[in-house]
Amino acid sequence: MALLEVNDLHTSFFTDAGEVRAVNGVSFNLERGKVLGIVGESGSGKSVTAYSIMQILAGTGKIVSGSIKFDGQELVSAGEKVMKDIRGNKISIIFQDPMTSLNPTYTIGHQLMEAIMLHTDRDKKQAWDRAVEMLKLVNVNSPEKRMKQYPYEFSGGMRQRVMIAMALACEPDILIADEPTTALDVTIQAGILELMKDIQKEIGMAIIMITHDLGVVAQLCDEVIVMYAGGVCEQGTADEIFYNPCHEYTKGLIRSIPTTSNDGEKLEPISGTPIDLLNMPAGCPFAPRCDAAMKICIREKCERMVINEDHQSACWMNVKKAVETV
Amino acid sequence: MLDECKEGGGNGMSNEMNTNAPLIQVKHLKQYFNISTGFFSSRPLKAVDDISFDIMEGETLGLVGESGCGKTTAGRSLLHLYQPTGGEVWYKGKEIKTKSDINEFRKKATMVFQDPYSSLDPRMTVSDIIGEPLDVHHMYKSREERREKILELMSHVGLNSEHAARYAHEFSGGQRQRVGIARALAVDPDFIVCDEPVSALDVSIQAQVINMFEELQDKMHLTYLFIAHDLLVVRHISDRIAVMYLGRMVELADANEIYDRPLHPYTKALISAVPVPDPKIARANKRIALSGEIPSPLNAPTGCPFHTRCPYAQPICSESMPEFKEVEKGRFVACHLTEQIN
Ligand SMILES: Nc1ncnc2c1ncn2[C@@H]1O[C@H](COP(=O)(O)OP(=O)(O)O)[C@@H](O)[C@H]1O
Ligand SMILES: Nc1ncnc2c1ncn2[C@@H]1O[C@H](COP(=O)(O)OP(=O)(O)O)[C@@H](O)[C@H]1O
Ligand code: SF4
Ligand SMILES: [Mg+2]
Ligand SMILES: [Mg+2]
Numbered sequence: 327m328a329l330l331e332v333n334d335l336h337t338s339f340f341t342d343a344g345e346v347r348a349v350n351g352v353s354f355n356l357e358r359g360k361v362l363g364i365v366g367e368s369g370s371g372k373s374v375t376a377y378s379i380m381q382i383l384a385g386t387g388k389i390v391s392g393s394i395k396f397d398g399q400e401l402v403s404a405g406e407k408v409m410k411d412i413r414g415n416k417i418s419i420i421f422q423d424p425m426t427s428l429n430p431t432y433t434i435g436h437q438l439m440e441a442i443m444l445h446t447d448r449d450k451k452q453a454w455d456r457a458v459e460m461l462k463l464v465n466v467n468s469p470e471k472r473m474k475q476y477p478y479e480f481s482g483g484m485r486q487r488v489m490i491a492m493a494l495a496c497e498p499d500i501l502i503a504d505e506p507t508t509a510l511d512v513t514i515q516a517g518i519l520e521l522m523k524d525i526q527k528e529i530g531m532a533i534i535m536i537t538h539d540l541g542v543v544a545q546l547c548d549e550v551i552v553m554y555a556g557g558v559c560e561q562g563t564a565d566e567i568f569y570n571p572c573h574e575y576t577k578g579l580i581r582s583i584p585t586t587s588n589d590g591e592k593l594e595p596i597s598g599t600p601i602d603l604l605n606m607p608a609g610c611p612f613a614p615r616c617d618a619a620m621k622i623c624i625r626e627k628c629e630r631m632v633i634n635e636d637h638q639s640a641c642w643m644n645v646k647k648a649v650e651t652v
Numbered sequence: 653m654l655d656e657c658k659e660g661g662g663n664g665m666s667n668e669m670n671t672n673a674p675l676i677q678v679k680h681l682k683q684y685f686n687i688s689t690g691f692f693s694s695r696p697l698k699a700v701d702d703i704s705f706d707i708m709e710g711e712t713l714g715l716v717g718e719s720g721c722g723k724t725t726a727g728r729s730l731l732h733l734y735q736p737t738g739g740e741v742w743y744k745g746k747e748i749k750t751k752s753d754i755n756e757f758r759k760k761a762t763m764v765f766q767d768p769y770s771s772l773d774p775r776m777t778v779s780d781i782i783g784e785p786l787d788v789h790h791m792y793k794s795r796e797e798r799r800e801k802i803l804e805l806m807s808h809v810g811l812n813s814e815h816a817a818r819y820a821h822e823f824s825g826g827q828r829q830r831v832g833i834a835r836a837l838a839v840d841p842d843f844i845v846c847d848e849p850v851s852a853l854d855v856s857i858q859a860q861v862i863n864m865f866e867e868l869q870d871k872m873h874l875t876y877l878f879i880a881h882d883l884l885v886v887r888h889i890s891d892r893i894a895v896m897y898l899g900r901m902v903e904l905a906d907a908n909e910i911y912d913r914p915l916h917p918y919t920k921a922l923i924s925a926v927p928v929p930d931p932k933i934a935r936a937n938k939r940i941a942l943s944g945e946i947p948s949p950l951n952a953p954t955g956c957p958f959h960t961r962c963p964y965a966q967p968i969c970s971e972s973m974p975e976f977k978e979v980e981k982g983r984f985v986a987c988h989l990t991e992q993i994n
Binding site for chain 1: 826827911924928
């Protein structure tokens, strides 16, 4: 049994313009102590997948069907009481903009201690010590002094470190990081990624790293899910995804980034415009932009197929290849 | 090898690949903003502080550095969208001084922004947006000619005529950027400051727009100052790259050279931090951790602006400002210890 098992998850927003199927049949397993990357372009459903797991969907968002099991326990039907215990204690989340989750009117220390006391039975003194310890863990200098400061006195990178400290204060089994370094400069990003990796090794939690940056995935992740239009097109180990991509969308994505090897050549962009979730095509959602699309791609959605024990993909090209090599 | 630098500005002329003349010469450009620190007192924020470089005709010069280091200000100041605090900008061998110089220059030098939509009136159609600079500079004789020009500009950036009557907010990010570029092209420029033009786009769309910049450059003989924080993008599109830190230029060199063999300690750290989209390389990469935080430009350190975070810093670094000088042919570095550490 994996630590987290997501099975055929469907989440929709019910808007005036119609049902927006933001997550459309997502399945994956997350093993204890592993780092899973979720990549995909903006609007592909990465955040909504994360918010579904935490059950913190905004507005008209609703899990329509599917199952999310944490340590064998079903969460979708579990109710708010169970979820309160899960959030923070078992699964923590950090966001792109730490300011949205920090209260500008309280000191960093106050907010850290509050989070600690909410989730554990430490008293004030113990919570203070724990908070200082956490700030040390995330490499914030002179933590005792920093405890008494307000969020505006911290730089963007430092705030993100505080958020990580807060998220880890109760030693969760899973940390979900939703584009945690997207707003930061590369040198600051490098420090945060290094920090996450070190802590992950030290305390052995699992991480779900949501990002649009294949570079971040390459640096941090053991496993990767590639999302497009609310679905998973490909899943595999990082090496399989980068060195043996088996979905036309993933291939296109890798071809379109500038690297040292395609230097001096023209980039190969993916043609067309991003998907409109209100007008989903009948077949493969990527078919309208896919240069390799065949008749069947437009007609029928491809189910996930096993490429090898470390790799699955939902692309008709794999079937074509298999037939041709027989 | 050291100290071949000519006096005054005019750096970067000796790049052998560019036999062309410099189109733009920037000499000791300064852009200070007055920040009030009380009722009667103010202090200068030195957003751009004494930078010098050339841009050759037909070249793309990349400009990188962390947010707040002065890239946008440098671009605007160069274009005289701000009145520079000090220094000179030369265009085609002539200094831009008078009001009429500036007006002439504006027809030949323009800017593309990160998100053209946020800087545009949502009530304007695509045709109005692209037509505005044509109106401002009286670039047509009849309504018919205006319309034709707009449609031609749209076709250059891959938009078709049916888009003309639509509003910018109806478009995706990539298409909006095309509108912004068409607008910049309207005055028939030969120089464009591209300020993070692909930073807000998804990678697949980003590649479309980068290719378009390259095609337009060939077709229309454009010269670019290309500002971006994504070093892989900048390396791909640029002939040479300039690196800024706290309002100063710290290194300038050929794009591949600077990426493969950075000489300045800050450039070394910056390039080591780039997340490379290749797991084997990424796992093997040793990143150079920088201590501390970027100081505020209101309190820039004495001496080398980078000394508070530099892993190599020596006493001299906090005492005197290193000169931005040519250390190898076409390679400029501002560091006291270039020879010792490389
Ligand atoms: N509150 C909401 N109301 C309506 N639609 C939403 C809402 N939040 C997200 N969506 C839609 O769900 C889709 C997936 O969004 P998201 O998961 O945020 O994408 P990603 O994180 O991959 O960029 C988007 O198309 C978005 O428009
Ligand atoms: N109009 C302005 N007034 C005051 N300060 C400014 C102004 N524009 C930029 N600055 C300051 O100048 C510095 C450089 O900014 P900018 O050129 O925007 O940097 P970059 O584009 O590299 O992120 C920053 O500290 C910024 O806050
Ligand atoms: S001058 Fe000194 S502090 Fe500045 S970059 Fe060189 S070694 Fe570092
Ligand atoms: Mg998101
Ligand atoms: Mg800027």
